[in-house]
Amino acid sequence: MSPSAFPILQLGHPNLRLVSKPVDCIASEMTQSFIQQLLSFVAQAKGMGIAAPQVDHAIRLFIMSSHPNERYPYAPPMEKTVVINPEIIWSSRETEKDWEGCLSVPGVRALVPRHQLIRVKYTLETGEPCETEYTGFLARLFQHELDHLNGLVFLDRVEDNHDIVMEQEWLKLIATKR
Ligand SMILES: [Zn+2]
Numbered sequence: 001m002s003p004s005a006f007p008i009l010q011l012g013h014p015n016l017r018l019v020s021k022p023v024d025c026i027a028s029e030m031t032q033s034f035i036q037q038l039l040s041f042v043a044q045a046k047g048m049g050i051a052a053p054q055v056d057h058a059i060r061l062f063i064m065s066s067h068p069n070e071r072y073p074y075a076p077p078m079e080k081t082v083v084i085n086p087e088i089i090w091s092s093r094e095t096e097k098d099w100e101g102c103l104s105v106p107g108v109r110a111l112v113p114r115h116q117l118i119r120v121k122y123t124l125e126t127g128e129p130c131e132t133e134y135t136g137f138l139a140r141l142f143q144h145e146l147d148h149l150n151g152l153v154f155l156d157r158v159e160d161n162h163d164i165v166m167e168q169e170w171l172k173l174i175a176t177k178r
Pocket of ligand 1: 102103
Protein backbone atom coordinates (compact mmCIF):
# COMPACT_ATOMS: atom_id res chain seq x y z
CA MET A 1 0.00 0.00 0.00
CA SER A 2 1.42 3.37 -0.96
CA PRO A 3 1.24 6.24 1.54
CA SER A 4 -1.17 8.10 -0.76
CA ALA A 5 -3.62 5.18 -0.50
CA PHE A 6 -4.06 6.11 3.16
CA PRO A 7 -4.68 9.85 3.20
CA ILE A 8 -3.70 11.55 6.41
CA LEU A 9 -6.28 13.95 7.76
CA GLN A 10 -4.83 17.43 7.99
CA LEU A 11 -5.40 19.92 10.79
CA GLY A 12 -8.75 21.57 10.12
CA HIS A 13 -10.49 18.32 9.14
CA PRO A 14 -13.31 17.97 11.69
CA ASN A 15 -12.74 14.21 12.15
CA LEU A 16 -9.32 14.95 13.65
CA ARG A 17 -11.24 16.55 16.53
CA LEU A 18 -13.49 13.59 17.39
CA VAL A 19 -13.19 11.58 20.61
CA SER A 20 -12.52 8.05 19.37
CA LYS A 21 -14.43 4.96 20.48
CA PRO A 22 -12.84 2.00 22.26
CA VAL A 23 -11.91 -1.01 20.11
CA ASP A 24 -14.23 -3.76 21.31
CA CYS A 25 -13.39 -6.53 18.88
CA ILE A 26 -9.61 -6.73 18.56
CA ALA A 27 -9.62 -10.22 17.04
CA SER A 28 -12.04 -9.32 14.23
CA GLU A 29 -10.74 -9.59 10.69
CA MET A 30 -11.59 -5.95 10.09
CA THR A 31 -9.53 -4.72 13.05
CA GLN A 32 -6.63 -7.06 12.31
CA SER A 33 -6.42 -6.05 8.65
CA PHE A 34 -6.61 -2.37 9.61
CA ILE A 35 -3.70 -2.91 12.02
CA GLN A 36 -1.62 -4.57 9.27
CA GLN A 37 -2.35 -1.70 6.88
CA LEU A 38 -1.43 0.89 9.50
CA LEU A 39 1.81 -0.95 10.35
CA SER A 40 2.95 -0.99 6.74
CA PHE A 41 1.88 2.61 6.32
CA VAL A 42 3.88 3.86 9.30
CA ALA A 43 6.91 1.91 8.03
CA GLN A 44 6.66 3.59 4.63
CA ALA A 45 5.99 7.04 6.05
CA LYS A 46 8.95 6.52 8.44
CA GLY A 47 6.83 8.13 11.14
CA MET A 48 7.54 7.80 14.86
CA GLY A 49 3.91 6.92 15.31
CA ILE A 50 0.44 7.25 13.92
CA ALA A 51 -3.00 7.24 15.49
CA ALA A 52 -6.06 5.70 13.84
CA PRO A 53 -8.00 9.00 13.76
CA GLN A 54 -5.26 10.47 11.54
CA VAL A 55 -6.35 8.03 8.82
CA ASP A 56 -10.02 8.71 9.54
CA HIS A 57 -10.72 5.75 11.81
CA ALA A 58 -12.20 7.07 15.06
CA ILE A 59 -11.05 4.17 17.20
CA ARG A 60 -8.73 4.08 20.22
CA LEU A 61 -5.66 2.61 18.58
CA PHE A 62 -2.22 3.94 17.69
CA ILE A 63 1.19 2.67 16.70
CA MET A 64 4.46 3.65 18.38
CA SER A 65 7.41 3.29 16.04
CA SER A 66 10.29 5.19 17.61
CA HIS A 67 13.63 4.98 15.81
CA PRO A 68 16.61 7.30 15.64
CA ASN A 69 16.77 9.45 12.51
CA GLU A 70 18.49 12.63 11.36
CA ARG A 71 15.91 14.84 13.04
CA TYR A 72 15.54 12.87 16.26
CA PRO A 73 18.92 11.12 16.74
CA TYR A 74 18.04 10.48 20.39
CA ALA A 75 14.79 8.60 19.62
CA PRO A 76 15.17 5.12 21.13
CA PRO A 77 14.77 2.21 18.72
CA MET A 78 11.78 -0.01 19.50
CA GLU A 79 9.74 -2.75 17.92
CA LYS A 80 6.64 -1.27 16.34
CA THR A 81 4.02 -1.45 19.06
CA VAL A 82 0.27 -1.52 18.49
CA VAL A 83 -1.41 0.26 21.38
CA ILE A 84 -5.14 -0.40 21.81
CA ASN A 85 -7.52 1.27 24.30
CA PRO A 86 -4.64 3.02 26.12
CA GLU A 87 -4.87 4.68 29.50
CA ILE A 88 -2.38 6.67 31.53
CA ILE A 89 -2.72 5.33 35.07
CA TRP A 90 -0.09 7.54 36.65
CA SER A 91 2.00 10.48 35.50
CA SER A 92 4.90 12.40 37.05
CA ARG A 93 4.31 15.94 38.20
CA GLU A 94 7.48 16.92 36.39
CA THR A 95 6.96 17.96 32.84
CA GLU A 96 9.52 18.83 30.21
CA LYS A 97 9.30 20.74 26.95
CA ASP A 98 10.69 19.30 23.77
CA TRP A 99 10.07 19.46 20.04
CA GLU A 100 7.17 17.68 18.37
CA GLY A 101 5.82 17.46 14.88
CA CYS A 102 2.88 15.61 13.36
CA LEU A 103 1.93 14.09 10.01
CA SER A 104 -1.40 15.94 10.32
CA VAL A 105 0.37 19.30 10.77
CA PRO A 106 3.17 19.14 8.19
CA GLY A 107 5.93 21.73 8.17
CA VAL A 108 5.35 22.86 11.75
CA ARG A 109 7.27 22.06 14.93
CA ALA A 110 6.57 23.17 18.46
CA LEU A 111 7.93 22.88 21.97
CA VAL A 112 5.35 20.92 23.91
CA PRO A 113 5.29 20.27 27.68
CA ARG A 114 4.67 16.61 28.56
CA HIS A 115 4.89 14.45 31.68
CA GLN A 116 8.42 13.07 31.99
CA LEU A 117 7.36 9.67 33.25
CA ILE A 118 4.05 7.86 32.76
CA ARG A 119 2.67 4.51 33.80
CA VAL A 120 0.26 3.18 31.20
CA LYS A 121 -1.88 0.23 30.33
CA TYR A 122 -3.22 -0.89 27.00
CA THR A 123 -4.07 -3.99 25.00
CA LEU A 124 -1.81 -5.47 22.33
CA GLU A 125 -3.09 -6.63 18.92
CA THR A 126 -2.98 -10.21 20.26
CA GLY A 127 -5.54 -9.21 22.89
CA GLU A 128 -2.95 -9.44 25.68
CA PRO A 129 -3.07 -6.72 28.33
CA CYS A 130 0.11 -4.73 28.86
CA GLU A 131 1.13 -2.44 31.71
CA THR A 132 4.40 -0.53 31.47
CA GLU A 133 6.24 2.74 32.06
CA TYR A 134 7.59 5.18 29.54
CA THR A 135 10.01 7.99 30.12
CA GLY A 136 11.41 10.86 28.04
CA PHE A 137 10.93 10.52 24.28
CA LEU A 138 8.64 7.46 24.50
CA ALA A 139 6.50 9.08 27.21
CA ARG A 140 6.19 12.10 24.91
CA LEU A 141 5.29 9.94 21.91
CA PHE A 142 2.65 8.04 23.89
CA GLN A 143 1.06 11.27 25.16
CA HIS A 144 1.11 12.77 21.64
CA GLU A 145 -0.64 9.76 20.12
CA LEU A 146 -3.11 9.40 22.99
CA ASP A 147 -4.11 13.03 22.48
CA HIS A 148 -5.17 12.17 18.91
CA LEU A 149 -7.67 9.65 20.34
CA ASN A 150 -9.20 12.51 22.31
CA GLY A 151 -9.36 14.93 19.38
CA LEU A 152 -6.30 16.92 20.43
CA VAL A 153 -3.17 17.84 18.48
CA PHE A 154 0.21 18.93 19.86
CA LEU A 155 -0.48 22.59 19.14
CA ASP A 156 -3.30 22.48 21.72
CA ARG A 157 -0.65 21.81 24.41
CA VAL A 158 1.72 24.63 23.46
CA GLU A 159 2.10 27.19 26.26
CA ASP A 160 3.33 30.11 24.20
CA ASN A 161 2.89 30.85 20.49
CA HIS A 162 6.60 31.69 20.39
CA ASP A 163 7.20 27.96 20.84
CA ILE A 164 5.71 27.27 17.39
CA VAL A 165 8.12 27.35 14.44
CA MET A 166 8.21 26.34 10.81
CA GLU A 167 10.24 23.28 9.91
CA GLN A 168 12.90 25.26 7.99
CA GLU A 169 13.60 27.48 10.98
CA TRP A 170 13.50 24.50 13.33
CA LEU A 171 16.25 22.79 11.33
CA LYS A 172 18.44 25.88 11.86
CA LEU A 173 17.61 25.96 15.57
CA ILE A 174 18.54 22.34 16.21
CA ALA A 175 21.68 22.61 14.04
CA THR A 176 23.04 25.36 16.28
CA LYS A 177 22.30 23.31 19.41
CA ARG A 178 24.38 20.30 18.32
ZN1 LIG B 1 0.38 13.50 15.58
